[in-house]
Amino acid sequence: MTFGQRLSDAVAKRGRLCMGIDPHPELLDAWGLPADAFGLAQFAQRCVEAFAEDAAVVKPQSAFFEAFGSAGIAVLERTIASCQEAGALVLLDVKRGDIGSTMAAYARAYLDAASPLAADAVTLSPYLGFGSLTPAIELAEQHGKGVFVLARTSNPEGGAVQLATVSSTDGRSVAQAVVDAAAERNAGASPLGDVGIVVGATADHGLDLSHLNGPVLAPGFGAQGATTDDLTRRFGADLAGVLPTSSRDILRHGPDVDALRAASARVVATLPGE
Ligand SMILES: O=C(O)c1cc(=O)[nH]c(=O)n1[C@@H]1O[C@H](COP(=O)(O)O)[C@@H](O)[C@H]1O
Numbered sequence: 001m002t003f004g005q006r007l008s009d010a011v012a013k014r015g016r017l018c019m020g021i022d023p024h025p026e027l028l029d030a031w032g033l034p035a036d037a038f039g040l041a042q043f044a045q046r047c048v049e050a051f052a053e054d055a056a057v058v059k060p061q062s063a064f065f066e067a068f069g070s071a072g073i074a075v076l077e078r079t080i081a082s083c084q085e086a087g088a089l090v091l092l093d094v095k096r097g098d099i100g101s102t103m104a105a106y107a108r109a110y111l112d113a114a115s116p117l118a119a120d121a122v123t124l125s126p127y128l129g130f131g132s133l134t135p136a137i138e139l140a141e142q143h144g145k146g147v148f149v150l151a152r153t154s155n156p157e158g159g160a161v162q163l164a165t166v167s168s169t170d171g172r173s174v175a176q177a178v179v180d181a182a183a184e185r186n187a188g189a190s191p192l193g194d195v196g197i198v199v200g201a202t203a204d205h206g207l208d209l210s211h212l213n214g215p216v217l218a219p220g221f222g223a224q225g226a227t228t229d230d231l232t233r234r235f236g237a238d239l240a241g242v243l244p245t246s247s248r249d250i251l252r253h254g255p256d257v258d259a260l261r262a263a264s265a266r267v268v269a270t271l272p273g274e
Pocket residue numbers: 020022061093123152153154155198199200219220221222223224245246247248249
């Protein structure tokens with residue numbers, strides 16, 4: 001089954017909110033956990049218990065695990081596996097992007113079903129050229145997995161690159177060119193293609209997403225200030241194909257698992273159609 005199909009089924013059953021697992025040092029401290037691999041493992045385990053049975057997609061942020069070296073990576077491996085066992089799709093947030101041959105190695109690390117770090121999808125950066133991502137997109141497709149390519153990010157600095165025009169003869173923004181390249185890969189897929197994009201909910205994106213035929217990850221919801229009204233204004237009243245993602249705004253309610261569940265349920269209740 002393709003990733004697009006698996007994602008559509010999961011969202012139909014479990015809803016569209018993507019739960020971020022971002023073990024910030026400040027959150028470990030606020031949860032009364034030590035700033036070491038043991039504290040990280042406890043944090044991740046509570047997130048698995050709180051979210052993985054209910055959310056369609058869970059998004060661990062790799063950086064916070066990598067910060068603890070090999071012990072942190074071991075926790076990430078276990079977290080990915082536990083979320084998948086509980087039925088959630090794992091979108092590993094690694095924002096990789098490299099020359100094609102190295103990209104193939106990153107793809108094997110995260111998208112080859114035989115890898116210990118295999119997730120269901122990864123975030124990718126297209127700023128070495130969208131074409132450099134081809135080995136990852138192809139491997140993802142072979143293994144029924146997906147990718148989410150950064151188009152218009154939620155941070156204020158992103159516009160300097162992403163809103164630039166492609167060339168004097170091609171007046172599109174760089175972000176629109178990323179959307180169009182993803183749309184080309186997704187053409188003809190049903191119900192959704194495997195190539196998603198990332199578009200922050202924090203600012204008006206000005207993009208034409210009508211032909212994308214793929215999922216849109218919308219970060220910036222919650223802690224970075226975007227509200228449900230911002231989401232519907234920017235992505236349409238029914239949020240078709242859109243996965244709003246929230247990390248700190250929900251995680252700050254931990255460490256109690258029931259309190260985390262209640263916080264995510266409160267956010268889900270604000271989304272249209274949920
Ligand atoms: O790819 C992402 O997930 C991402 C893209 C983007 O444009 N902005 C963005 O905030 N993110 C990630 O989404 C998460 C947002 O976390 P909160 O701001 O705590 O909800 C972090 O893991 C970010 O790295």
